[in-house]
Amino acid sequence: MAEASKAVADSRANLPFVYRQYSPEQLKEVLYKMYLIRRFEEGAEESYMRGLIHGTMHLSIGQEASAMGICMPLTDDDQITSTHRGHGHCIAKGAEVKRMFAEFFGKTSGYCKGRGGSMHIADVAKGNLGANGIVGGGIPIAVGAALSAKKMKTGKVVVSFFGDGANNEGAFHEALNMAAVWKLPVIFVCENNGYGMSTSTARSTAVKNIAERAAAYSMPGVIVNGNIFSEVAEASHKAVERARAGEGPTLIESKTYRHRGHSKSDRNRYRTKEEIEDWMSNRDPITLFENEMRDFGFIDDQGIQSIRDAVAKEIAEGIEFAKASESPDIRDILNYVYTEQA
Amino acid sequence: MDTTPRELSYAQAIQEAMAIAMEADERVFLMGEDIGVYGGAFQVTGDLVERFGTDRVMDTPISELGGAGVAVGAAVTGMRPIFEFQFSDFATLGMEQIVNQAAKMRYMLGGEVSVPVVMRFPAGSGTGAAAQHSQSLEAWLGHVPGLKVIQPATPYDAKGMLLAAVADPDPVMIFEHKLLYKMKGPVPEGHYTVPIGKADIRREGRDLTIVATSIMVHKALEAAAALEAEGIDIEVIDLRSIRPMDKQTIIDSVKKTSRLMCVYEAVKTLGIGAEVSAMIAESDAFDFLDAPIVRLGGAETPIPYNPDLEKATVPQVPGIIAAARDLAKGAR
Numbered sequence: 001m002a003e004a005s006k007a008v009a010d011s012r013a014n015l016p017f018v019y020r021q022y023s024p025e026q027l028k029e030v031l032y033k034m035y036l037i038r039r040f041e042e043g044a045e046e047s048y049m050r051g052l053i054h055g056t057m058h059l060s061i062g063q064e065a066s067a068m069g070i071c072m073p074l075t076d077d078d079q080i081t082s083t084h085r086g087h088g089h090c091i092a093k094g095a096e097v098k099r100m101f102a103e104f105f106g107k108t109s110g111y112c113k114g115r116g117g118s119m120h121i122a123d124v125a126k127g128n129l130g131a132n133g134i135v136g137g138g139i140p141i142a143v144g145a146a147l148s149a150k151k152m153k154t155g156k157v158v159v160s161f162f163g164d165g166a167n168n169e170g171a172f173h174e175a176l177n178m179a180a181v182w183k184l185p186v187i188f189v190c191e192n193n194g195y196g197m198s199t200s201t202a203r204s205t206a207v208k209n210i211a212e213r214a215a216a217y218s219m220p221g222v223i224v225n226g227n228i229f230s231e232v233a234e235a236s237h238k239a240v241e242r243a244r245a246g247e248g249p250t251l252i253e254s255k256t257y258r259h260r261g262h263s264k265s266d267r268n269r270y271r272t273k274e275e276i277e278d279w280m281s282n283r284d285p286i287t288l289f290e291n292e293m294r295d296f297g298f299i300d301d302q303g304i305q306s307i308r309d310a311v312a313k314e315i316a317e318g319i320e321f322a323k324a325s326e327s328p329d330i331r332d333i334l335n336y337v338y339t340e341q342a
Numbered sequence: 343m344d345t346t347p348r349e350l351s352y353a354q355a356i357q358e359a360m361a362i363a364m365e366a367d368e369r370v371f372l373m374g375e376d377i378g379v380y381g382g383a384f385q386v387t388g389d390l391v392e393r394f395g396t397d398r399v400m401d402t403p404i405s406e407l408g409g410a411g412v413a414v415g416a417a418v419t420g421m422r423p424i425f426e427f428q429f430s431d432f433a434t435l436g437m438e439q440i441v442n443q444a445a446k447m448r449y450m451l452g453g454e455v456s457v458p459v460v461m462r463f464p465a466g467s468g469t470g471a472a473a474q475h476s477q478s479l480e481a482w483l484g485h486v487p488g489l490k491v492i493q494p495a496t497p498y499d500a501k502g503m504l505l506a507a508v509a510d511p512d513p514v515m516i517f518e519h520k521l522l523y524k525m526k527g528p529v530p531e532g533h534y535t536v537p538i539g540k541a542d543i544r545r546e547g548r549d550l551t552i553v554a555t556s557i558m559v560h561k562a563l564e565a566a567a568a569l570e571a572e573g574i575d576i577e578v579i580d581l582r583s584i585r586p587m588d589k590q591t592i593i594d595s596v597k598k599t600s601r602l603m604c605v606y607e608a609v610k611t612l613g614i615g616a617e618v619s620a621m622i623a624e625s626d627a628f629d630f631l632d633a634p635i636v637r638l639g640g641a642e643t644p645i646p647y648n649p650d651l652e653k654a655t656v657p658q659v660p661g662i663i664a665a666a667r668d669l670a671k672g673a674r
Contacts, residue, residue: 079419113452120450129418130451134442140408141443144415144423151371151397152420171438174408181403336453337487339511 015296017234018072024298028307030072030229031293034064034286035311037088040097043315044087044104044118048264052323053104057118058085062227062259065285066191067092069224069232070159070254073240079127079145080159081138084119085191085258086131089161094126098318107325114328115336135196136162136169139188143175146186146249157243158186159236165196167210176217176251185243187236188251191226197262198270211253219249226256227285230292257283347528353386355497355529356462356518359504360387360424362533364394367422370508371398373413374426374462375406383428384464384523410436410461414444414513417459422508430463430517431477444513445488456511460504466519466557466607467656473644476652478608480517480555481617484584490514490538491585495559497527499582502536510538519557519607541588543595547577549673550601550666553592553618555581558605558657565662574670584614592618593627600632601669607656610639636669638662 012020018027041059048057060067067088071080074093082089090100095111103110103121111121122130129145132138142160149156166172167190179186190210194200207213214221222239224231232254239250257279261268268276293299299307350358363370372394377387378401391399402409406427413425427433433440444457467476484491490512494500500518507514544559545566554562559580566576577595581587596602602622604615615637622628622635638657646652 081415111452112450112454115452116450122451122454124451124454129415129455130447132443134438137411137438137443140411140439141415141418143408144412144417145419146415147412148416148419148421151416171407171411174403174405175411177403178405178408178412336449336451338490339448339453339456341511 016230017237018230019296019298021233021237027293027298028303030068031286031290031299031304032307032311033091034068034229034289035307036097036314037064037067037091038286039311039315040091040100040318041087043101043319047104047319053106055117056263056265058263059260060085060088060258062279062285063191063193063256064088065229065289066226066232066254066256069229070161070189070236070252072233073237074127074157074159076126077154078157078159079129079142080161081129081142081145082131082161083138083163083166084131084133084135085163086121086161087118090121090123090128090131093123093128095121095123095128097314098321101318101322102325105322105325106327107322108328109321109325113336136166136171138162139166139171139175142186143179143184146179146184147182149185150182155244156185157240159189160186161189161191163196164190164192164194164201164205164210166190167213168196168204176213176219176249179249180217180219183246183248185246186249187239187243188249190251190253192253192255193258195262195270200270209253211251214251219251221251221253223253223255226254227283227288229285229289256285348531349526350497350529351523352497352500352518352525352527353384353523355501356386356504357388357390358529359501361390361393363424363505363508364398366533369420369422370424371400371421372424372426373400373402373409375402375404375428377401377426382426384520386462386523387426406432406435407438410439411443413459413461414439414447414457417457418447418455422458424460424462424508426462428464429475430465430479431474433463433479433483440483440489440515441486445486448512449488457513458511459513460507460516461513462516462518464520465517466521467645467652468521470647470649470652472647476645478517478640480515480584481608481613483515484614488513489585490583491517492538492583493517493556494536494582495522495556495580497525497529499536499542501529502534503538503582505533506535506538509535514538517556521557539583539586539588541582541591542580543577543591544580545576545578547575547599549575549599550603550670551577551579551592551595551599552603552605552666553579553581554605555584555614556607558607561657561659561662562605564659565666568659568663569666569670572667574667574673576666581614587617587621589621589625592622593625596622596627597630600630601673602631603636603638603666603669605638605657605662608640609642610637611642613639615639632672633669636665638665
């Protein structure tokens, strides 16, 4: 048995990080969750088109490897703060899609009991302190959570997800500085999808790579291809190890792309069809990971199909759960503004 | 035996409250700019760093937005931070975290978290610090559901309300008038709380109700004492908490006196006086009014530097006396 596993290990020695680090079952679970993120957002989009849900939403389709890779080394005790484009982070951190759909549908069974909607989904039990409607709003909060971890010696690590747009907010700079000064167990993850709404990073940001800004705060700045799961996961592992060892924060720039527009109002006038098509056809993170797993013999076509089928089932059931759930009672409109006290 | 109650200054009372809170609960810690060895811009934290160390009396960089956010993040994850803004004017720099995050997080998350953060704001004019270091912005924050906003006017209340704030599961914003820091008053030793959301009748009277906040409570009391000689009997209510507001105490008082005047330092329009007046106009006390409601508030201007101009910008005792005398005409 020991020899057999050694043989397996040897056969993986030259493969990328995650294939050495994780079992085939774990990696299949990753593929499952990447599909779950994709289909969740497609399901939400379709429900919106059909008028079943209102408001707006910011889809992360095309960024699934980034969310999954970063969350890979995290435990349920570790915490994240997320963004307006946060469905992927939420699922990657362990949320149930049925309760996410229920939140979209504004139902009491939703994660925020229908009070938050797409932009505020949180799952505190799994360590997700919440998406955030304010660009950069979650970054200082993550630093505060990391300060708690350090003060209470919980060993927790906190990840703050944000986009390229947030790197020009003052909150980003203030938060990174404090995290470095106090050597806090926090990882700053900039998912650079190229555009803050319509404004490209080239037009908005003085540095070529956002990771370069880490130098200003004396922390490692790491650039990864955000569409390659293994690259993201490897960088996250290193940063988590560093944070847990008390060596302080890391800034990871995960370069990726959103296939969809910024939100439902986006007419996509700031980028070309060819550019979008190129990312969708040649650099789709799910296709890349799926092909890699198949090439390395971690999964076969039948295995892929069964994952897709299982995801489709979970999504359909999630939407049904949301539809069947109860709406909040209007008489409860003032609930949760303040903590109920005896 | 000396039975004179112990006296502390308003600043000492706050400092003692923070020390008691930190002694009692290791989750409580202080954050702010220059609150460590410097002792705080107004010496409110004083020497606490010597007693509790730099981990619990944390100097922050000059980063109000980030610092407020760190306090919010620490609060939702199990700590009990008390964050000092060096001047209440700097709330403008931290507004995002106060208004969009601290105030709304519990609601947005459907009650899954509480945000037990306390923020302290040295406020008000009278120090010659001019327009950017003298404002009274409490009504800004009072407008935001999810926050609690208080203005203790005495050393006794400063200590008791701060201890109530630390024990409160929700974000509590404390506006402390800088001119009160040196005022002395009786302060019991040990732990006690003064409830948030309860006004205090500082002086009972029959002819006229003055609802005042913070330093204006003392000016109103001075005016009331002066008018006593003229036979005018004024009731002075110290509002203490502007969110939640103790409406009933005001309503009951107005029903008794039939005359209402609001005195507050913040800019007069769209402020606490408007809220109190409108609340009374909407209540069954309206029918008891025998005269139009009077508001005395700050002038519609930034706080000027020149000391005479600065004084003229906010209500002073002679003005309160004149306005109260006028309003009380025909009473009884």
